[in-house]
Amino acid sequence: MHRSANPLHIGHLRLDNRLILAPMAGMLRLSLRMAYRRAGAAMTCVGVIDAGAIVKSGSDRLVNVLGRQEITNVAEEPVCVQLIGADTGLMAAAAERIEQQASIIDLNFSGPIQRLVDRGYGASSLLGDPQHIEKIVAAVVSRVKVPVTVKIRVGFQGDDVDVLRVAKGCEAAGAAAIVVHGRTVSQGYSGTPCWDWIRRVKQAVSIPVVGNGGVHSPLDAVAMLEQTGCDFVMIGTAAFLNPMIFNQIHHYMTAGTLPSTSATLTLLKFFRHYWRTVRQIDGYGPRKFLKRSCRHFLHLRSYMQRIQEGTIAL
Numbered sequence: 001m002h003r004s005a006n007p008l009h010i011g012h013l014r015l016d017n018r019l020i021l022a023p024m025a026g027m028l029r030l031s032l033r034m035a036y037r038r039a040g041a042a043m044t045c046v047g048v049i050d051a052g053a054i055v056k057s058g059s060d061r062l063v064n065v066l067g068r069q070e071i072t073n074v075a076e077e078p079v080c081v082q083l084i085g086a087d088t089g090l091m092a093a094a095a096e097r098i099e100q101q102a103s104i105i106d107l108n109f110s111g112p113i114q115r116l117v118d119r120g121y122g123a124s125s126l127l128g129d130p131q132h133i134e135k136i137v138a139a140v141v142s143r144v145k146v147p148v149t150v151k152i153r154v155g156f157q158g159d160d161v162d163v164l165r166v167a168k169g170c171e172a173a174g175a176a177a178i179v180v181h182g183r184t185v186s187q188g189y190s191g192t193p194c195w196d197w198i199r200r201v202k203q204a205v206s207i208p209v210v211g212n213g214g215v216h217s218p219l220d221a222v223a224m225l226e227q228t229g230c231d232f233v234m235i236g237t238a239a240f241l242n243p244m245i246f247n248q249i250h251h252y253m254t255a256g257t258l259p260s261t262s263a264t265l266t267l268l269k270f271f272r273h274y275w276r277t278v279r280q281i282d283g284y285g286p287r288k289f290l291k292r293s294c295r296h297f298l299h300l301r302s303y304m305q306r307i308q309e310g311t312i313a314l
C-alpha cells in the first residue's frame with residue numbers, strides 16, 4: 001500500500017490529499033467541480049483561460065479559449081486557474097489580474113489542439129522552445145504571490161522533446177510544481193501514457209510533480225504513486241466514468257479494499273454530492289437538477305467514454 005513521505009504542499013499551499021481533478025475546458029462548471037471536491041478531490045482546476053483576452057478586455061473575468069466565462073468561488077478553494085498564451089508580457093499581466101480568483105496559477109504547455117496553436121496560444125508547441133517557457137514562467141512568478149505551476153506533455157510524436165530540460169528550466173524559473181501528462185501531443189487524450197517520464201521528471205527536480213494520464217481506478221492511482229514517486233495524481237476522463245473514483249482511492253489507500261458497488265449506485269452516490277452543490281451554486285430545484293444537471297452529466301460521461309476509447313479525437 002502506498003505510504004508516501006512526500007509533503008502535501010505546492011509552494012505554500014497545503015492540499016488535503018494527493019488527488020487533483022484535471023482541467024477539462026468546457027466540461028466542468030463550478031457546481032460540478034465542487035461536487036468532485038465533496039467526493040474526495042483535494043483540488044479542482046479551471047482550464048485554458050485566455051491570457052490575451054483577459055488583458056485586452058481590461059477586466060478580470062475568466063474567459064476560456066472557447067469564449068465561455070468561468071467562475072471560481074471561495075467555497076471551492078483550493079482551485080487552480082490555468083492560463084494559456086505564448087506572449088510573456090500578456091501571460092504575466094493576465095496572471096496578475098486573475099490572481100484573486102486562484103489558489104494556484106497553472107501555465108498550459110500541454111494543449112494538443114492544433115487550432116489553438118494556430119491561433120497563437122502556444123500550448124504544447126512551446127515544448128520545443130524551453131527558453132521561451134522559462135521566460136514565461138519567470139515573468140508570471142515575478143508578478144503573483146500564489147504558486148505557479150506548469151503542465152507539460154512528454155513529446156510531440158515520440159521522444160522528441162527534451163522533457164528534463166523543460167522541467168528543470170521551469171523549476172529554475174520559479175515554478176512551484178510540474179504536472180506531467182505522460183502522453184505525447186499526437187496521442188491526444190487516449191492511448192497508453194508513458195509513466196516512466198513522470199518518474200524521470202520526479203528524479204530530475206526537487207519541486208513536487210503531479211502525475212497525469214491513464215488513471216482509471218484506485219489500483220492505477222496507487223500504481224502511479226508507487227512506480228513514479230510522484231507527489232500528486234491528476235485524474236481527468238475517469239472522473240466522469242467513475243465519479244466516486246477520488247473517494248474510492250482514499251478508501252483503497254487506507255483500508256486496502258475496493259468497493260463492490262455497481263456503476264448505478266456509484267453514480268447515485270455522486271449525484272447526492274452534485275445535488276447539494278447545484279442547489280447551492282445554481283439554485284436549481286430537484287426537477288431542474290434531474291433534467292439539466294444529471295442529463296448533461298450523463299451526456300458528458302458518454303463523450304468521455306468515447307474519448308478514452310479513442311473514437312473521438314479532439
Ligand SMILES: Cc1cc2nc3c(=O)[nH]c(=O)nc-3n(C[C@H](O)[C@H](O)[C@H](O)COP(=O)(O)O)c2cc1C
Pocket residue numbers: 022023024025027046047048082108110111151181189212213214215234235236237238307
Ligand atoms: C474534453 C477535455 C478537455 C480538456 N481540457 C484541458 C484543459 O483545459 N487544460 C489542460 O491542461 N488539459 C485539458 N485536458 C487534458 C486533461 O487535463 C488530462 O491531461 C487528460 O485528460 C489526461 O488525463 P486522463 O488520462 O486522466 O484523462 C482536457 C481533456 C479532455 C478530455
